Amino acid sequence: MSIILALDTSTPACSVALNINGVVLEDFRMAPRMHNDLILPMVDQILNQAGLQLSDLDAIAFGCGPGSFTGLRISAGVVQGLAFGADLPVVPVSTLAALSLEAFQKTGQQNWLAALDARMGEIYLGGYRVTKDDGQYEIDSLIDECVVKPGALSVLPESYNGVGSGWCYADTLSALLPEKPAHILVDCAPRAACIAELGALSFAKGHSVSAYVAIPTYLRDEISWEKQAPRVGKR
Numbered sequence: 267m268s269i270i271l272a273l274d275t276s277t278p279a280c281s282v283a284l285n286i287n288g289v290v291l292e293d294f295r296m297a298p299r300m301h302n303d304l305i306l307p308m309v310d311q312i313l314n315q316a317g318l319q320l321s322d323l324d325a326i327a328f329g330c331g332p333g334s335f336t337g338l339r340i341s342a343g344v345v346q347g348l349a350f351g352a353d354l355p356v357v358p359v360s361t362l363a364a365l366s367l368e369a370f371q372k373t374g375q376q377n378w379l380a381a382l383d384a385r386m387g388e389i390y391l392g393g394y395r396v397t398k399d400d401g402q403y404e405i406d407s408l409i410d411e412c413v414v415k416p417g418a419l420s421v422l423p424e425s426y427n428g429v430g431s432g433w434c435y436a437d438t439l440s441a442l443l444p445e446k447p448a449h450i451l452v453d454c455a456p457r458a459a460c461i462a463e464l465g466a467l468s469f470a471k472g473h474s475v476s477a478y479v480a481i482p483t484y485l486r487d488e489i490s491w492e493k494q495a496p497r498v499g500k501r
Contacts, residue, residue, distance in 0.1 A: 272462035276333025327465025330358035338482035381432025389432035
């Protein structure tokens with residue numbers, strides 16, 4: 267069991283959460299362009315609510331991306347500062363995996379094509395299968411995360427449900443699937459509560475890094491806009 271603080275500022279949403287031995291507290295707000303002003307007071311507030319200090323934590327998790335360049339830099343910078351000051355390990359968590367977990371919790375459906383609007387006619391995309399056994403979540407990557415134009419994707423062999431703002435291209439994405447998705451949750455944003463749950467799972471498996479190397483996953487280079495090609499297949 268562990269105590270994990272989680273942060274996410276990868277989209278217009280801003281959220282923090284605490285996973286205290288499996289019990290999750292969360293402060294989630296839709297706050298475009300307010301992340302810098304809100305994130306540290308939100309951290310202080312949730313720690314005070316739980317009667318904890320940074321020194322009581324086992325690790326800090328954060329939504330490492332993909333997502334907004336500015337938002338990812340904010341959360342990474344805050345997490346690095348907090349973790350370095352308190353000598354804590356950091357657990358980077360995919361925002362697309364967090365979206366898939368949230369969607370599973372809402373619907374019970376296992377296969378999710380998580381997509382965030384990357385602007386410029388592109389999306390950040392990843393495919394996940396989420397299961398729960400004896401109260402324990404498992405999440406497997408089925409499609410490697412990439413940044414891509416929706417129309418450039420190949421037809422996918424498996425059926426998926428859709429989650430995330432990238433499903434603003436629902437017609438194009440649905441046409442790639444063997445059957446129409448039963449659920450399309452376009453209004454979902456990555457939540458710190460899900461990042462806290464996935465962070466606790468990763469931490470229990472020994473998957474953490476030092477504050478020095480807690481960096482965002484951009485997928486698209488901010489200067490050159492180089493893209494990664496999608497690769498289908500379970501790891």
